[in-house]
Each structure stands twice: as C-alpha cells, then as structure tokens.
Amino acid sequence: MLQSKVSRKAALFITGFFVIFPYFNMLAITLVKDALFSYSFSFVLIAVVNMFLKKKVTYLDLVILFFGNVGTLFFRHNGFPILLASELIFVFVFYGKTFWKTHAVMILSLIIYLVVSGPVFNSFNVIPAPKNEDTGMLIQMDAAILIDENSKISEIDKRYFSTVFDSSRIAELYNPYSPDALKFSSAFTYDSDKLRFISKSARLILGNPLTAFKAYANQASMLWKINSVQGLRPFFRQPYKLGKPYYFAEVDVIKKITWITKNLSTVNTEMIKLTCG
Numbered sequence: 001m002l003q004s005k006v007s008r009k010a011a012l013f014i015t016g017f018f019v020i021f022p023y024f025n026m027l028a029i030t031l032v033k034d035a036l037f038s039y040s041f042s043f044v045l046i047a048v049v050n051m052f053l054k055k056k057v058t059y060l061d062l063v064i065l066f067f068g069n070v071g072t073l074f075f076r077h078n079g080f081p082i083l084l085a086s087e088l089i090f091v092f093v094f095y096g097k098t099f100w101k102t103h104a105v106m107i108l109s110l111i112i113y114l115v116v117s118g119p120v121f122n123s124f125n126v127i128p129a130p131k132n133e134d135t136g137m138l139i140q141m142d143a144a145i146l147i148d149e150n151s152k153i154s155e156i157d158k159r160y161f162s163t164v165f166d167s168s169r170i171a172e173l174y175n176p177y178s179p180d181a182l183k184f185s186s187a188f189t190y191d192s193d194k195l196r197f198i199s200k201s202a203r204l205i206l207g208n209p210l211t212a213f214k215a216y217a218n219q220a221s222m223l224w225k226i227n228s229v230q231g232l233r234p235f236f237r238q239p240y241k242l243g244k245p246y247y248f249a250e251v252d253v254i255k256k257i258t259w260i261t262k263n264l265s266t267v268n269t270e271m272i273k274l275t276c277g
C-alpha cells in the first residue's frame with residue numbers, strides 16, 4: 001500500500017483493522033496453525049517484495065524473512081517444499097552479491113527445520129503429523145476425476161487407484177470444498193511411496209485437465225467465499241481420533257492424562273448414582 005502512495009496512517013489503520021477483525025471471524029478469538037501460517041507467509045511476502053523493489057537488503061528485511069520462514073515451515077505441513085521451491089526461484093530473481101544474505105537466511109531456515117523436525121522431535125517423542133496431510137489437493141483432484149464418468153483413465157491407473165481409494169465410497173465422501181472427510185477416512189489408504197502416489201496423480205491430472213482444474217478451483221474457492229461447516233474437526237486425527245487439545249505434550253503424558261480423565265469421569269458417574277439413588 002505504501003508503494004502505491006497510500007498514506008502511512010491509512011495503511012496502518014487498514015492493516016490493524018483486518019488483524020482485529022479478520023475475514024474469517026473465528027480467527028479473532030482462536031489461535032490455530034492456519035492463521036499463524038497465513039501471518040508468517042505474509043511476513044515472507046512483505047520481506048521479499050520489499051527487497052525486490054528496493055534492490056537492496058536491510059537487517060530488518062532479513063529478520064522479518066527469517067521469522068516468516070520459520071512460521072511457514074512449522075505451521076504448514078507442506079511448508080518445507082514451499083520454501084525449498086521458493087529458494088530455487090530466488091536464485092534466478094535475487095542474484096548478485098547484494099542478495100547473498102537473503103539466500104543465507106533461506107538456507108538457514110531450511111536447515112533449522114530439518115534439525116528440529118528430525119532429531120529434536122524424535123528425542124521428545126513428538127507425535128508425527130499424518131503422512132497424508134500435505135496431499136489434500138491431489139486427493140481432491142484424484143477423487144473428482146475418479147467419480148466423473150467421462151474421465152479418461154488407463155487400466156493401469158484404475159488398478160492402482162483401486163488400491164488407494166475405496167471406489168464404492170468416493171462419491172459419498174467427496175466434498176468439493178474440503179478433503180478431510182475422504183483424506184482421513186478408511187476409504188483412503190495412504191501409499192507409503194509418496195513419490196509414486198504423486199507421479200500417478202500427476203498422470204491422472206494431465207489426462208483430465210478440465211476436471212482437475214474444476215476440482216482445484218472448488219477447493220481454492222474457500223479463500224474468497226465462505227462455505228457452511230459440516231462438522232467440527234478433531235484436534236488429533238492420528239493416532240488419536242478424538243481428544244482434548246494437549247499442546248507440546250509427549251505421547252506418554254497424553255496417555256496418562258487420557259487415562260485419568262476417563263477414570264475420573266467413571267468415578268463421578270458412580271457418585272452421582274449413589275447420591276441420587
């Protein structure tokens with residue numbers, strides 16, 4: 001906005017308004033990873049655009065870029081490939097001695113993520129994210145193509161996707177605006193060979209580009225229009241299907257808390273029966 005000659009006061013007011021009253025009202029009273037990712041990615045965009053327009057790098061730009069990178073990496077399951085692809089593009093956009101610090105911050109951010117998400121998470125027994133968490137868009141496009149009678153699918157691909165999807169339930173569970181009902185159900189079997197799943201999906205999508213694009217547009221439409229919520233999502237999907245929001249807790253701690261909560265509930269029920277009886 002400042003680059004477009006908008007006054008600083010107006011820019012600060014507009015920015016502050018949408019922070020306090022965001023487009024999705026629940027974000028004003030809740031703190032979830034999607035909101036944190038959005039803010040982090042916004043920081044990355046601000047820093048990158050600022051450096052590109054000024055043709056120089058300041059320490060403030062680097063600090064904003066670093067914290068934006070870290071937030072993007074840790075608050076989004078596919079944050080790592082997003083930043084890795086971004087850095088590969090930045091090599092051709094930000095070239096020369098002027099921007100070497102920009103590349104250093106990008107690489108440092110990626111290294112920190114690999115160290116923390118690997119050895120550090122393992123040492124603290126952090127519950128791993130569902131392995132299919134970052135394949136939602138592919139699942140959406142695959143499902144849309146598979147349930148479309150006019151889709152062009154080879155026999156080889158049909159055999160493969162019959163081992164990944166339960167064909168009798170795809171149409172029932174497919175929601176054009178959210179992959180969760182299908183992605184986290186027994187109707188979808190995760191392929192441990194992720195590269196194979198991606199390559200098979202890519203071939204299916206390239207063979208049916210119009211259906212795939214329509215599925216992509218429906219899923220992406222949540223960015224500019226609100227769809228009714230069909231049900232609340234649980235805090236834990238794997239391995240805990242439902243549960244209370246225990247943040248940064250180890251597996252053993254969660255099991256103990258769950259056991260205590262369950263037994264206290266049973267004791268309270270028996271006490272009520274004795275009191276009323």
